[in-house]
Amino acid sequence: YTPMYDVKSNDFQEKVFAKEKQKIAKIANIINKREEHPLEKGSFVANIIFTEIGHNIKSPKFPIQDKNFYSDEKCSGCGTCSKICPVNNIKLEKEKPKWQHNCEQCFACFHWCPEKAIQYGSKTAKRGRYHHPEIELKDMLIKN
Numbered sequence: 486y487t488p489m490y491d492v493k494s495n496d497f498q499e500k501v502f503a504k505e506k507q508k509i510a511k512i513a514n515i516i517n518k519r520e521e522h523p524l525e526k527g528s529f530v531a532n533i534i535f536t537e538i539g540h541n542i543k544s545p546k547f548p549i550q551d552k553n554f555y556s557d558e559k560c561s562g563c564g565t566c567s568k569i570c571p572v573n574n575i576k577l578e579k580e581k582p583k584w585q586h587n588c589e590q591c592f593a594c595f596h597w598c599p600e601k602a603i604q605y606g607s608k609t610a611k612r613g614r615y616h617h618p619e620i621e622l623k624d625m626l627i628k629n
Contacts, residue, residue: 487592488553488605492613502618551588554595556581557610559602566594566603569625597622 493501515522526532551574556566562580567573574587575594582594582603595603596614599622604610 487595487609487612487615490612492615498618547590548587550590551584551586553606554582554584554588555604556598556602557604559600560598561600561602563599565622566598569593569597569622593625597625 566582567575574585575582
């Protein structure tokens with residue numbers, strides 16, 4: 486969650502991807518063999534905090550929390566933020582993004598801005614942007 490933390494290093498990400506590829510292979514094997522397997526569950530406390538309490542309290546406020554987004558002086562007016570937003574929440578006005586208060590907090594605008602000009606609050610200007618190494622902007626811009 487970039488407003489609170491910086492993006493993890495590439496080395497860290499590669500280790501996570503390698504671990505997850507093994508996990509995916511294991512799951513695929515279970516599916517292919519049509520085996521039954523117990524559902525994986527997270528920690529009870531984390532589930533309560535992040536799903537029950539956290540989601541129920543924060544999600545109704547997501548749409549209006551786009552008030553914390555802004556574009557800084559690096560914004561070139563390219564419109565990537567508007568094109569990548571899955572809920573069409575960003576409109577360009579005078580070649581600058583304007584959020585429409587229908588945000589889902591996906592942070593695609595933040596992470597995919599080619600100028601790193603989209604900020605959220607006061608601490609994100611120096612933080613990294615995350616792109617999965619196998620995904621390119623053109624993949625993200627395909628809308629059904």
